[in-house]
Amino acid sequence: MTIEGHGGELALAALQQHGISELFTLSGGHIFPFYDAAVKRDVRIVDVRHEQTATFAAEGMAKLTRRAAVAVLTAGPGVTNGMSAIATASFNGAPVVVLAGRAGQQRWGAGSLQEIDHVPFVAPLVKQASTVTSVDSIYDDVSDALEIATTPHRGPVFLDFPIDVVFAHGTTDADVLETSQPDLADPDDIARAAAIIATAERPALIVGSDAYWAHGEDQLANVAEALRVPVFMNGMGRGLLPPGHELAFNRTRGLLKDEADAIVVIGTPLDFRLRFGSYGDAKVVHIVDADSQRAAHTKPEVTVVGELSSTLRALAAYTGDRKDHKSWIERLRLAEDAGRDADRDLLDSTSDPIHPARIYGEVLKKLDHDAVVVCDGGDFASYAGKFVDVWQPGGWLDTGPYGCLGSGPGHAIAARIAHPDKQVVMFMGDGAFGFAGMDFDTMVRHKLPVVAVIGNNGIWGLEKHPMQAIYGYDVAADLQPGCRYDKVVEALGGGGELVEHPDDIGPALERAFASGVPYVVNVLTDPANAYPRSSNLG
Ligand SMILES: Cc1ncc(C[n+]2csc(CCOP(=O)(O)OP(=O)(O)O)c2C)c(N)n1
Ligand SMILES: [Mg+2]
Numbered sequence: 447m448t449i450e451g452h453g454g455e456l457a458l459a460a461l462q463q464h465g466i467s468e469l470f471t472l473s474g475g476h477i478f479p480f481y482d483a484a485v486k487r488d489v490r491i492v493d494v495r496h497e498q499t500a501t502f503a504a505e506g507m508a509k510l511t512r513r514a515a516v517a518v519l520t521a522g523p524g525v526t527n528g529m530s531a532i533a534t535a536s537f538n539g540a541p542v543v544v545l546a547g548r549a550g551q552q553r554w555g556a557g558s559l560q561e562i563d564h565v566p567f568v569a570p571l572v573k574q575a576s577t578v579t580s581v582d583s584i585y586d587d588v589s590d591a592l593e594i595a596t597t598p599h600r601g602p603v604f605l606d607f608p609i610d611v612v613f614a615h616g617t618t619d620a621d622v623l624e625t626s627q628p629d630l631a632d633p634d635d636i637a638r639a640a641a642i643i644a645t646a647e648r649p650a651l652i653v654g655s656d657a658y659w660a661h662g663e664d665q666l667a668n669v670a671e672a673l674r675v676p677v678f679m680n681g682m683g684r685g686l687l688p689p690g691h692e693l694a695f696n697r698t699r700g701l702l703k704d705e706a707d708a709i710v711v712i713g714t715p716l717d718f719r720l721r722f723g724s725y726g727d728a729k730v731v732h733i734v735d736a737d738s739q740r741a742a743h744t745k746p747e748v749t750v751v752g753e754l755s756s757t758l759r760a761l762a763a764y765t766g767d768r769k770d771h772k773s774w775i776e777r778l779r780l781a782e783d784a785g786r787d788a789d790r791d792l793l794d795s796t797s798d799p800i801h802p803a804r805i806y807g808e809v810l811k812k813l814d815h816d817a818v819v820v821c822d823g824g825d826f827a828s829y830a831g832k833f834v835d836v837w838q839p840g841g842w843l844d845t846g847p848y849g850c851l852g853s854g855p856g857h858a859i860a861a862r863i864a865h866p867d868k869q870v871v872m873f874m875g876d877g878a879f880g881f882a883g884m885d886f887d888t889m890v891r892h893k894l895p896v897v898a899v900i901g902n903n904g905i906w907g908l909e910k911h912p913m914q915a916i917y918g919y920d921v922a923a924d925l926q927p928g929c930r931y932d933k934v935v936e937a938l939g940g941g942g943e944l945v946e947h948p949d950d951i952g953p954a955l956e957r958a959f960a961s962g963v964p965y966v967v968n969v970l971t972d973p974a975n976a977y978p979r980s981s982n983l984g
Contacts, residue, residue: 447619447620447865448617448618448619448620449585449617449618449619449620450615450616450617451483451615452479452482452483452576452612452613452614452615452616453479453581453584453607453611453612453613453614453616453824453903454479454480454481454482454483454484454583454612454613454901455479455482455483455486455487455580456476456584456585456588456616456618457479457483457545457584457585457588457612457703458483458484458487458489459608459618459620459917460584460585460586460588460589460592461489461516461587461588461592462487462489463589463594463603463620464513464514464589465513465890466489466513466514466515466516466592466656466713467489467490468489468491468492468497468507468515468516468863469484469489469490469491469516469517469518470492470494470500470501470503470515470516470517470518470818470856470860471490471491471493471494471496471500471502471517471518471519471861472493472496472497472500472508472519472520472524473490473493473520474497474519474524474547474560475520475609476520476521476524476546476547476548476549476607476612476825477518477519477520477521477524477545477546477547477612478613479612479613480518480612481518481543481668482965483867484717487528490863492532492859492861492863492888492892493888493891494856494885494888495882495884495885495887495888496527496882496884497517497519497520497523497524497525497527497528497531497645497858498527498528498530498531498852498856498881498882499531499852499855499859499882499885499888500518500519500528500531500856501517501519501528501531501535501542501856502531502852502853502855502856502857502860502882502936502968503515503517503856503857503859503860504516504517504531504532504542504543504544504856504860505531505534505535505538505542505857505859505860506536506542506820506843506853506856506858506859506860506861506864507844507857507864508535508540508541508595508856509538509540509543509840509843509857509859509860509861510711510818510840510860510864511841511864512575512658512659512661512840513541513596513692514541514542514543514592514595514596514722514878515541515542515543515860516542516543516544516545517531517542517544517545518542518544518545518546518717519544519545519546519547519676520546520547520560520819521546521547521548521549521559521560521561521562521564521606521609522545522549522559522560522561522562522564523560524547524928525544525546525564525568527578527607527823528544528568529568529571529904530848530854531850531853532568532571532572532602532604532647532681533542533571533848533850534845534846534848534850534853535601536571536572536601536602536848536849537846537847538639538655538681538682538846538847539599539600539601539655539659540600540601540602540654540820541590541592541595541596541600541601541602541603541734541753542595542601542603542604543591543592543595543602543603543604543731543785544568544572544602544603544604544605544692545588545605545607545892546564546604546605546606546607547560547604547607547609547612548562548564548577548607548608548609549562549608549609550608550609550610551579551608551611554608558825561818562788564604565577565604565605565606568604568638569604571602571604572601572602572603572604572944573594573595573601573602573603574591574594574599574603574606575603575605575607576604576605577605577606577608577659578605578607578608578611578612579606579608580611581611581614581615581616581746582616582617582618583618583825584607584611584612584616584618585613585618585620586618587605588605590744590775591605593625593626593797595879597626597628598628598629598656598659598660598735598736598753598754599656599734599736599738600656600659600734601737605614609744610645610670613689613811618984626706628735628752628753628756629736629751629752629753629966630752630753630756630757631703631733631750631751631752631753631757631760631879631983632750632752633760635748635749635750635751636750636757636761637764637766638747639710639731639733639746639748640673640761640764640766640885641764641766641767642708642710642729642731642747642748643672643673643675643708643710643731643761643764643959644764644767644768645674645765645766645767645768645769646707646708646729646769646771647707647769647771647774647798648704648705648706648707648771648772649673649675649676649706649707649708649709649710649752649774649776649846650676650677650678650695650702650706650708650709650710650857651670651675651676651677651678651710651712652665652677652678652679652680652699652709652710652711652712652714652720653669653677653678653679653680653682653683653686653712653714654679654680654681654682654683654711654712654713655681655682655683655713655714655846656683656712656713656714656734656735656739656754657683657686657712657713657753657754657755657758658681658683658685658686658713658839658840658861659682659713659735660713660735660753660754660755660758661755662686662712662713662754662755663686663687663839665758666686666712666757666758667687667691667760668758668762669758669762669890670687670691670693671693671762671787672761672762672764672776673761673762673764673768674693674768674770674771674772674776675693675710675771676693676695676771676774676775677691677693677694677695677698678695678696678699678702679694679721679836680714680720681714681844681846682839682840682842683712683713683714683842684841684842685836685837685839685840685842686839688837688838689835689836689837690739690793692775692839693775695778695779695782695805696782696832696835697781697782697785697786697789697832698778698781698785698813699784700727701778701781701885702725702728703721703724703726703728703794704723705777706725706726706728707727707728707729708728708729708730708731708732709725709728709729709730709731710731710733711730711731711732711733711746712733712754712757712758712846713733713734713735713754713965716730716732716741716743716744716746717740717847718847718875719847722743723741723743723744724744729747729947730746730747731747731748731749731750732746732748732749732750732759733750733754734749734750735751735752735753735754736751737751739751764916779920789803789832789833792804792807793806793810793833794807795807796948797948797949797972798947798948799946799970799971799972800945800946800947800948800951800969800970800971800972800976801948801971801972801975802825802826802829802903802971802972802977803829803833803952804948805873805899805901805951805969805971806830806833806834806956807833807954808925808951808952809871809873809899810833811924811952812832812955812956812959813869813871814868814869815837815838816838816841816865816868816869817841817868817869817870817871818840818841818842818853818861818864818868818869818870818871819834819841819842819843819871819872819873820837820842820843820844820857820858820861820870820871820872820873820896821844821854821872821873822845822853822854822855822857822872822873822874822875822878823843823851823854823873823874823875823876823878823901824851824875824877824906824908824909824977825875825876825901825908825911825975825976826873826874826875826900826901826907826971827844827873827874827875827878827902828908828977828979829873829901829977830844830873840842843845843860843861845856851875851877851878851881852878852881852882853882854872854874854878854882854898855872855882855883855885855886855888855889856882856885857872858870858872858889858894858896858898859885859888859889859892859894859896861896862894862895863894863897865905869897869959870895870897871895871896871897871898871899872896872897872898872899873899873901874899874900874901875900875901875903875907875908876900876901876902876903876904876905876929876931877899877903877905877907877925878908879931880925883934883935884938884969885886886898886934886935886937886938886940886964886966887938887939889940889964890938890939890940890963890964894964895962895963895964895965896964896965897955897958897959897965897967898935898964898965898966898967899955899958899966899967899969900931900932900966900967900968900969901969901971902929902931902968902969902970903944903970903971903972903973903975904924904925904927904970904973905923905924905925905973906922906923907973907976908923908978909922909923909979910923910924910973911976917948922936927973928944928970930944931966931968932944932966932967932968934966935964935965936967938964939963940963940964940965940966941957941958941961941963941964941965941966942965942966942967943958943967943968944955944966944968944970945967945969945970946970951967951969954967954969955967
């Protein structure tokens with residue numbers, strides 16, 4: 447089929463071929479052709495108030511749909527403003543395709559508006575960064591970008607379009623899509639990994655985002671059940687096994703370093719969240735989706751490299767020797783239940799000023815199993831990882847190991863667009879609100895109701911408490927106490943209210959869910975409460 451049109455039309459034709467139905471963007475003349483094509487082709491344009499939000503929204507959309515998603519950023523500052531979110535997508539293996547404007551190539555070097563070569567400074571953050579040089583190649587270049595972004599190990603891809611290329615008229619022969627076959631793992635490596643799990647006394651799986659990207663949920667359940675092995679989940683891995691599953695655990699990860707004798711980490715790096723891959727005397731197996739994901743800092747017993755759902759299927763088919771893990775599973779279940787009982791006191795806390803955990807206690811009473819939970823903040827958001835059970839794959843959006851504040855509004859926008867009928871609840875710190883708070887305006891303009899709950903302690907809590915611990919004093923760690931972020935959102939056209947006492951949280955949440963508008967429940971919490979963690983630096 448021959449496609450004809452300006453560069454924007456050729457790009458959008460490729461995007462639509464890949465099922466992309468929305469662009470996240472903030473306007474700039476360099477990128478008008480993408481808009482013109484989107485209007486004509488009925489692709490939704492979600493225009494935001496800062497390019498970080500456009501790019502975080504694309505990242506959120508990719509995470510929620512497990513397909514590529516697109517941010518369109520204008521030349522120069524549009525791109526530089528999107529960089530933190532591009533880095534975040536890279537850390538999370540999220541297939542975000544960034545299409546950017548660029549000063550014209552005919553006059554390159556003469557000092558056009560926003561003339562800067564993005565490629566060298568974006569390249570370290572993406573799987574591929576390049577400049578389109580001919581309008582006739584746009585369809586293929588965009589198709590390739592989508593293919594690269596969605597091939598394991600997934601990640602962002604960047605393409606910029608000189609203004610004189612993207613405004614030009616071109617033609618292309620659009621081929622039928624060919625998807626490449628992913629690389630499969632070596633069966634011997636899989637057999638060794640399976641034998642380690644099966645013959646250990648006290649094994650555990652820790653499963654992360656790449657297993658989610660690989661649609662690994664059914665295979666993961668098969669592995670857990672076939673090998674009788676407890677499963678812990680992090681990042682987008684949360685929800686792959688529902689919390690009601692007899693082999694799903696969340697609160698007992700701390701026991702692993704002293705008690706487990708085999709740890710199998712699937713689809714997530716051996717980074718600071720996983721003790722850098724060191725679990726006492728336990729054998730560590732690392733199962734990854736591409737060579738680039740091998741750990742360079744530590745040497746696991748076995749590293750299995752290849753497409754993850756196939757690896758999981760092969761692990762589940764193991765038929766060799768095995769030990770009984772019954773007493774280990776019972777030991778973890780007892781500890782897990784004890785942990786949950788201990789949490790109850792915090793979730794029900796009657797202290798006034800409000801303990802942040804009480805907010806979770808109230809939200810959990812109202813949260814549907816298919817809700818999407820978004821986290822953006824320091825201490826306040828950390829409680830979510832502990833208290834919020836994720837019942838379905840894709841029910842959880844956090845910033846991931848890059849830890850960039852300000853991801854929440856973009857993620858929440860994506861969640862509401864991807865799931866118009868599900869609850870979308872965002873847990874935000876008061877500090878976090880400041881980064882992308884203006885994008886509540888985007889939610890208002892685009893009619894994207896989201897319930898945001900701010901744990902407003904008046905401080906950068908995750909920095910203030912550690913600074914006190916290290917220096918005995920703190921600086922640059924205070925925010926305005928009792929600041930009325932709810933009124934900010936009201937002024938933007940949304941809803942909001944202030945909550946100062948624990949018993950008022952529940953009714954405020956009722957009103958928020960019923961409001962049908964973007965709504966902030968601004969809960970003043972006790973700044974003395976630090977999230978209990980061993981290393982408190984963020
Ligand atoms: C973009 C960015 N800047 C700074 C930090 C460092 N940082 C991590 S947590 C945190 C405090 C967050 O405060 P708030 O959102 O109010 O949550 P709290 O810890 O008070 O609950 C800061 C500044 C970061 N992670 N990201
Ligand atoms: Mg705070």
